[in-house]
Amino acid sequence: MKTILVGLKRVVDYSVRVRVRPDGTGVDTGGVKMGINPFDEIALEEALRLREAGLADSVVVASVGPKAAEQQLRTGLAMGADRAILVDTEQSLAPRAIARVLLALVERESADLVLLGKQSIDGDNNQTGQMLAALWNRPQATFASKIELVDGCARVTREVDAGLETLEVDLPAVVTTDLRLNEPRFVKLPDIMKAKRKPLDILSLDELAPGLAGGPTPDAYAPPPVRSRGVMVDDVPALLGALRERGVI
Amino acid sequence: MARVLVIAEHDGATLNPSTAKCVTCATALPDAQVDVVVFAVDGQALGGQAAAIQGVDAVKVAEHPANEHALAAVLAPQVAALAGDYTHVLAPSTTYGKDLLPRVAALLDVDQLSDIMELLGERQFRRPVYAGNAIVTVTAPGEETVVATVRTASFAAAPGGGEARVESVTLDVDLPTHTRFVGLESSASDRPDLQTASRVVSGGRALGSAENFDVLYGLADTLGAAVGASRAAVDAGYVANDLQVGQTGKIIAPDLYIAAGISGAIQHLTGIKDAGTIVAINKDPDAPIFEIADIGLVADLFEAVPALREALQG
Ligand SMILES: Cc1cc2nc3c(=O)[nH]c(=O)nc-3n(C[C@H](O)[C@H](O)[C@H](O)COP(=O)(O)OP(=O)(O)OC[C@H]3O[C@@H](n4cnc5c(N)ncnc54)[C@H](O)[C@@H]3O)c2cc1C
Ligand SMILES: Nc1ncnc2c1ncn2[C@@H]1O[C@H](COP(=O)(O)O)[C@@H](O)[C@H]1O
Numbered sequence: 134m135k136t137i138l139v140g141l142k143r144v145v146d147y148s149v150r151v152r153v154r155p156d157g158t159g160v161d162t163g164g165v166k167m168g169i170n171p172f173d174e175i176a177l178e179e180a181l182r183l184r185e186a187g188l189a190d191s192v193v194v195a196s197v198g199p200k201a202a203e204q205q206l207r208t209g210l211a212m213g214a215d216r217a218i219l220v221d222t223e224q225s226l227a228p229r230a231i232a233r234v235l236l237a238l239v240e241r242e243s244a245d246l247v248l249l250g251k252q253s254i255d256g257d258n259n260q261t262g263q264m265l266a267a268l269w270n271r272p273q274a275t276f277a278s279k280i281e282l283v284d285g286c287a288r289v290t291r292e293v294d295a296g297l298e299t300l301e302v303d304l305p306a307v308v309t310t311d312l313r314l315n316e317p318r319f320v321k322l323p324d325i326m327k328a329k330r331k332p333l334d335i336l337s338l339d340e341l342a343p344g345l346a347g348g349p350t351p352d353a354y355a356p357p358p359v360r361s362r363g364v365m366v367d368d369v370p371a372l373l374g375a376l377r378e379r380g381v382i
Numbered sequence: 383m384a385r386v387l388v389i390a391e392h393d394g395a396t397l398n399p400s401t402a403k404c405v406t407c408a409t410a411l412p413d414a415q416v417d418v419v420v421f422a423v424d425g426q427a428l429g430g431q432a433a434a435i436q437g438v439d440a441v442k443v444a445e446h447p448a449n450e451h452a453l454a455a456v457l458a459p460q461v462a463a464l465a466g467d468y469t470h471v472l473a474p475s476t477t478y479g480k481d482l483l484p485r486v487a488a489l490l491d492v493d494q495l496s497d498i499m500e501l502l503g504e505r506q507f508r509r510p511v512y513a514g515n516a517i518v519t520v521t522a523p524g525e526e527t528v529v530a531t532v533r534t535a536s537f538a539a540a541p542g543g544g545e546a547r548v549e550s551v552t553l554d555v556d557l558p559t560h561t562r563f564v565g566l567e568s569s570a571s572d573r574p575d576l577q578t579a580s581r582v583v584s585g586g587r588a589l590g591s592a593e594n595f596d597v598l599y600g601l602a603d604t605l606g607a608a609v610g611a612s613r614a615a616v617d618a619g620y621v622a623n624d625l626q627v628g629q630t631g632k633i634i635a636p637d638l639y640i641a642a643g644i645s646g647a648i649q650h651l652t653g654i655k656d657a658g659t660i661v662a663i664n665k666d667p668d669a670p671i672f673e674i675a676d677i678g679l680v681a682d683l684f685e686a687v688p689a690l691r692e693a694l695q696g
Binding site: 145147150151152153160227228229232251252254255256257258259260261262263264265266267268271272273274275276278288291292293294295296297298299300301302303306311312313346347348349350351352353354355356357358360361362363364365366367368369370371372373375376379381382 | 393453454455458476477478480481482483484485486487488489492493494495496497506510511512513514515516517518519520521522523558560561562563564565566567568569570577605613616617622623624629630632637638648649655658659660661672673674675676677678679680681686689690693694
């Protein structure tokens with residue numbers, strides 16, 4: 134296989150507890166720590182392992198987002214990706230639009246395999262990979278915890294509600310990653326230096342995928358209902374008493 | 383008027399309770415007419431189960447040998463072929479629905495909404511984002527078909543006793559062969575199902591080993607509870623992946639949730655926000671789980687859990 138395309142989304146770091154702005158127009162992202170969507174880091178790690186096993190020639194990382202997403206792409210290059218593409222836009226796009234952009238990149242790069250995260254941890258959508266597969270008219274294997282490439286096919290084990298399901302899909306295909314697929318490597322300092330010299334193309338959204346629809350409009354954001362701190366009990370008999378008092382046992 | 387198509391989830395023999403939850407969501411739409419579609423090889427018995435859900439007008443049974451396993455690439459074109467008659471297409475926000483529905487939306491060339499938890503109108507919904515740290519109100523654009531997954535923890539299952547009509551449908555669509563089912567390694571046990579159980583006992587990293595989880599199984603058996611786990615416990619291999627509760631695992635709403643040796647990371651808490659009573663047992667008095675627990679006990683779980691079991695039995 135020649136090329137694996139990996140989607141890297143810039144998101145608020147998973148350790149940040151975001152707050153809704155008082156006027157309800159969104160969440161406060163000013164000054165908060167940003168990073169690569171954790172599932173995408175797993176996708177990139179898997180792509181690198183496939184390349185290192187001699188099963189792919191090159192790994193291209195792509196992000197659709199603001200200029201600042203160059204940071205995440207540079208990290209991807211430092212992890213080991215060969216090339217990076219930023220599709221530059223300030224617009225916040227719905228998964229359907231992102232899938233269209235990724236489809237244009239798939240065609241541009243003649244990708245044989247697309248590895249995406251199963252979900253972005255900001256929008257919690259869990260849609261883009263499935264939509265890309267449909268638009269591309271190719272197979273999808275979502276929530277992967279194991280990927281094996283054999284004879285032009287990918288054998289993918291998926292984390293589903295009933296357990297672990299294995300599918301065989303013809304390539305090219307879209308695979309989305311779950312948490313237990315691998316543990317992403319750490320970036321080493323010399324690699325960060327090397328990554329500065331790797332190619333990072335910036336493409337204009339309007340040229341690559343003109344006329345994208347806006348998607349569902351967010352009308353307002355609100356903080357979730359709070360669950361307040363309850364009672365602390367001293368020992369097991371007191372715990373039992375509290376449970377009985379609440380009528381749950 | 384809303385004409386709603388609910389996509390049934392099943393294992394070939396039994397309808398998943400998530401279907402009746404989607405029906406509850408569907409019937410909450412103004413002036414709704416609700417149909418359920420069952421994709422199967424032999425779907426008559428399943429169609430009967432769907433017909434018994436109150437609030438359902440008609441059940442469509444689409445039988446095809448390719449429907450033996452729920453492959454999104456095979457099911458999506460069939461749903462898309464049916465969708466023209468409907469204003470809304472709904473599926474549960476289970477791994478089945480999450481896999482299938484975006485593919486349907488893309489074929490219909492519309493957007494999709496994930497995890498709707500509340501309806502504000504025919505096209506306006508509320509859904510959680512940022513691991514549940516914010517709730518966004520969204521409006522589906524224009525006139526297009528609303529395609530959405532339903533956060534099952536937010537809706538009670540519609541009761542049985544209904545008598546909808548059941549009809550077979552034949553769909554004239556090309557089904558791809560590029561995706562093939564190889565196998566399912568099910569970790570099914572005799573214990574209650576995590577997603578529907580009214581009581582859940584969950585363990586975290588503190589359990590330390592698969593063997594040590596026995597202490598939780600003991601309490602779960604006494605309570606008739608399902609067993610759940612944090613990501614750390616699943617990653618460490620103490621329990622199977624399908625027991626993970628949280629943002630990227632299962633979102634549940636039991637009457638009673640007992641968390642033992644779980645610190646209470648935001649990603650975990652988002653999975654249990656709708657639980658009735660949350661009990662936390664943790665030896666660290668500063669563990670974040672205590673900030674949301676209804677009843678907290680600072681203790682070593684290896685002492686407290688067996689003691690609780692004994693007290694319940696005694
Ligand atoms: C993208 C992403 C998605 C994630 N999704 C999920 C998800 O869906 N679900 C999820 O759970 N996590 C998820 N996580 C992980 C999450 O951030 C936490 O790392 C995880 O929940 C921690 O698990 P834990 O509470 O078991 O372990 P820890 O945080 O290590 O907590 C262990 C706790 O046990 C207590 N303890 C230790 N010994 C004892 C004892 N003998 N008796 C009593 N208490 C004891 C300690 O005080 C501590 O509070 C996700 C993370 C990321 C980045
Ligand atoms: N703006 C983006 N740029 C690059 N990849 C993206 C972008 N948005 C989503 N993706 C990919 O699609 C996956 C699923 O995202 P979502 O459907 O938003 O939950 C992510 O894990 C990424 O791999």
